[in-house]
Amino acid sequence: LYEFDADTAVEKIADGRYRAEITDRWNTFAGPNGGYILAIAARALSDALPMPHPLTITGHFLRPPKPGPAEVRTELIKAGRRHATGAATLSSEGTDILTAVATYADLTTASGRTVLFNEPPALPDADSLPDPLGAIPPGIELPSIAKRIEVRVPELPGFLKGKPSGDPSAEMWVRFADGRPQDPLSLVFFVDGAAFPAVVEIGEFVSSTVELTVHVRALPAEGWLACRIRTRHVESGYAEEDFEIWDARGSLAAQSRQLILIQS
């Protein structure tokens, strides 16, 4: 069993109720990663809804998650021929942590026109590039998520060298450290878990996600995922962060936007 599957596993205990465990293995410096938490809710929904893949899922983060036992309550809102819509709320110690609404589909049957007005990141081969976590000073203990994923960047981010670049955008490769294949569920995690928030490059190191919406746009091909992160508008302490994940075939596999609150 791959790490991501073990740590997002849900056990059905009644109709619309699932037992889960928020592990401490996907921690950032601020605790369990939000994409990881959303993926637990998404896994419960993939059981509760009659469609297999998250097409669009939105999570609102109510409280910072902590490792420990959790429960997901799900509700089927509508099951149609093409789409199924439902809601999920993840709670821990009796307190709601995350509420989500999602529409699922069967992406193996998606057909129709394809036209792209954008390009995947033009990244050199992943094997020729550095691991940005290698630049974290030796005195700082890496959070556990650093052991779960592998990241490669074309150049070390400015903020890790103590000089934020002033440009809140970046491109990188990412994959699971244990070789787990990509699927729609892993994309729900990677849009949040693959990178530091873009605003670290403007010197904002403490931020929290208010809301995260992920669109899974294609079944991802095998191999490294090419990612692009960007913030374009910081206003009155809020910012959006856009994330794209492209697969090895040059398909846009997922696209996300989150609204973050900067806590400076």
Add this chain to the structure above:
Amino acid sequence: LYEFDADTAVEKIADGRYRAEITDRWNTFAGPNGGYILAIAARALSDALPMPHPLTITGHFLRPPKPGPAEVRTELIKAGRRHATGAATLSSEGTDILTAVATYADLTTASGRTVLFNEPPALPDADSLPDPLGAIPPGIELPSIAKRIEVRVPELPGFLKGKPSGDPSAEMWVRFADGRPQDPLSLVFFVDGAAFPAVVEIGEFVSSTVELTVHVRALPAEGWLACRIRTRHVESGYAEEDFEIWDARGSLAAQSRQLILIQS
């Protein structure tokens, strides 16, 4: 009473239950506009939640709305010091049409850093520009929404001249025809109601919204709103549509993304 306020009015009939009316005055060629329907749900949430403004709201469109009596069921999920989160479902004739989840805030108190890495649309004065609806051939009856809003464009869209430009993006001015001032609620409508879908410029005239997320980023100033619409990825029959609304002071007032299904 302005048209938008009359037509999004909700009447509380019990805790978490509101009576509403989907009017036929905000119809596109395909029926009541989705942004209008979402604004009805948002209005119910602004009563049900202890915060006044939609900061981020996501609607999943379950069935095509029809004019007629409607009901909104709301649920308060969490009320915090800074944010309040809730859910709303709009039904009509006993059938769910829209389900939404939202986090509300008081935008009059939003403070914190502002840095923009984007520019508002560089549009000539609205008064010097044409109304694109003037280009609709005389034989075609305009849908009712055309009487509720005023739109000005720098040049007539290609698709209205029978020649889609091939570029699914556009910029335009918009405001209410009856002079209603802008507020966060009107932005929830305008991100969907102000423009034809961007994909009309690649010849796709029939599409439906699966999901729409709106971030209200600032209290909008008086006057015309400058809008930018863009689709960058059409894949297997799905596309995202991004929308920005900038106010007269040059603030990003709202940003949205919707996932649409192209039905060609």
